[in-house]
Amino acid sequence: MHDLLPGTSLDSLARVRHYVSRAITAENPTGAKGAGGKASSALGPSRKGSPCLNDIPAGATVTLADIDGPGAITHIWFTVDEKTTDADCFVLRDLVLRMYWDDETTPSVEAPLGDFFCCGFARACIVNSAPVAVVPNRGFNCYWHMPFARHARITIENQHANPIPALFYQIDYRIEDEAVAQAAESGELTYFHAQWRRQPITDLGHDYVVLDGVHGRGHYVGTYLALSTLERYWWGEGEMKFYIDGDEEYPTICGTGTEDYFGGSWSFARQEHGRTVEQTYCTPYLGYPYYSRHDTLIHNDYHNDDVPPQRGFYRWHIPDPITFHHDLKVTLQQIGVGHRGLFERRDDVTTVAYWYQTAGHTPFPALPPASERWPR
Numbered sequence: 275m276h277d278l279l280p281g282t283s284l285d286s287l288a289r290v291r292h293y294v295s296r297a298i299t300a301e302n303p304t305g306a307k308g309a310g311g312k313a314s315s316a317l318g319p320s321r322k323g324s325p326c327l328n329d330i331p332a333g334a335t336v337t338l339a340d341i342d343g344p345g346a347i348t349h350i351w352f353t354v355d356e357k358t359t360d361a362d363c364f365v366l367r368d369l370v371l372r373m374y375w376d377d378e379t380t381p382s383v384e385a386p387l388g389d390f391f392c393c394g395f396a397r398a399c400i401v402n403s404a405p406v407a408v409v410p411n412r413g414f415n416c417y418w419h420m421p422f423a424r425h426a427r428i429t430i431e432n433q434h435a436n437p438i439p440a441l442f443y444q445i446d447y448r449i450e451d452e453a454v455a456q457a458a459e460s461g462e463l464t465y466f467h468a469q470w471r472r473q474p475i476t477d478l479g480h481d482y483v484v485l486d487g488v489h490g491r492g493h494y495v496g497t498y499l500a501l502s503t504l505e506r507y508w509w510g511e512g513e514m515k516f517y518i519d520g521d522e523e524y525p526t527i528c529g530t531g532t533e534d535y536f537g538g539s540w541s542f543a544r545q546e547h548g549r550t551v552e553q554t555y556c557t558p559y560l561g562y563p564y565y566s567r568h569d570t571l572i573h574n575d576y577h578n579d580d581v582p583p584q585r586g587f588y589r590w591h592i593p594d595p596i597t598f599h600h601d602l603k604v605t606l607q608q609i610g611v612g613h614r615g616l617f618e619r620r621d622d623v624t625t626v627a628y629w630y631q632t633a634g635h636t637p638f639p640a641l642p643p644a645s646e647r648w649p650r
Contacts, residue, residue, distance in 0.1 A: 394500025423458035492631030512607030
C-alpha cells in the first residue's frame with residue numbers, strides 16, 4: 275500500500291514526483307495550465323486584475339473548486355475582509371465551508387469557516403500547528419491531505435446578513451496522482467472529513483457528542499474545541515471517550531481529563547501577584563491558542579464587556595491516529611471540581627471533529643441556522 279500522506283521529511287524532497295501541480299484562485303478558477311493571473315487591472319494585463327471574489331450576496335453559495343481526479347488537495351488559504359461593524363462580528367461563523375469527494379451528494383466537510391481553522395467564537399487568533407496555521411491578519415491555512423479518486427468540489431455559503439465584500443483564496447492541488455489512483459482501485463483510499471457541532475448548554479450528567487454515526491473503516495485525526503464555561507470552579511475534569519467498533523456502555527479509549535487530552539496538566543494557569551493568569555500555547559500537534567473574557571463587539575454600546583471565559587483548543591492525532599474498522603463515536607464529559615469535590619456541570623461546547631474514512635459516509639446532522647451558531 276502506498277503512503278498517501280505527503281512527505282514531510284527533508285530527505286523526501288529528493289524523490290521524483292509523479293504528479294502535476296495546479297492552483298485555483300479567483301483569477302484562475304479552473305486551475306488551468308498557463309491561465310494564472312490573466313486578468314487585467316489599471317496596471318495592465320496580469321497585474322492583479324481579479325485577486326478575489328467580490329460582493330458575495332447574503333444567502334449565496336459559490337463554488338471555489340471543481341476538480342477532476344484522481345488527485346489530492348494539499349493546501350488551502352483563505353482570508354476575508356476585516357470586520358468593520360458590530361454586525362460583521364460573526365462572519366467567521368456565518369460562512370459555511372463544504373467539501374465533496376467523488377460522487378457525493380452530501381458533504382464530507384461541513385463547518386463554519388473560522389471553526390474549521392481553529393478560530394471559534396467568530397474571532398481570528400494565531401494558530402501555529404502542523405496541519406492548521408492562522409497568521410496575521412486572518413490568514414487561514416490548512417495542510418490536511420485531501421485525496422480524491424474522481425472528483426473534488428469545494429463551496430462556501432454566505433449565511434451572513436450582509437454581502438461579503440471580498441473573499442480571497444488559493445487551493446493548491448495535484449492531479450494524475452499515482453498513489454491515489456492505486457489506493458482507490460484497491461479500495462484502500464480514505465477521504466478527509468470534518469464535522470461541526472455545538473450544544474449551547476450541555477445536559478447535566480450526559481456526555482457531549484463530538485462525533486457519532488461514523489460507519490466504515492478509517493482513522494480519527496483531530497479535535498477542535500471552543501468552550502465557554504458557564505459555571506464556577508475548575509471545568510476540565512471531563513474525559514474524552516472513543517467508542518470503537520461496537521463499544522456500547524464503555525469506550526475502548528478513555529482519557530483522564532479535558533486539559534490532559536489537549537496536552538496540559540494542573541489547569542493552564544499560573545498565579546501572578548495574586549491573580550490567575552491563563553497560559554496559551556501552540557505546538558505542532560496540540561494547543562490552546564485562544565482565551566478571552568471580553569465581548570467581540572467593536573462598539574460596546576451595551577454597557578458590558580464581561581462574558582463567560584472563552585477558550586479554544588486543538589489536538590491533532592497525526593502521529594497517533596485512532597483507527598476504527600467498523601464504526602466510531604467520540605464524546606466529551608462536562609465535569610468540574612470545586613471545594614466539595616467533583617460535580618456535573620453545564621457549559622457551552624462547540625467542536626469540529628476531523629477524520630479519514632473509506633467512501634460512503636453517513637449524512638451529517640443538519641447544520642443549525644446561523645443565528646443558533648453565534649457565540650453567546
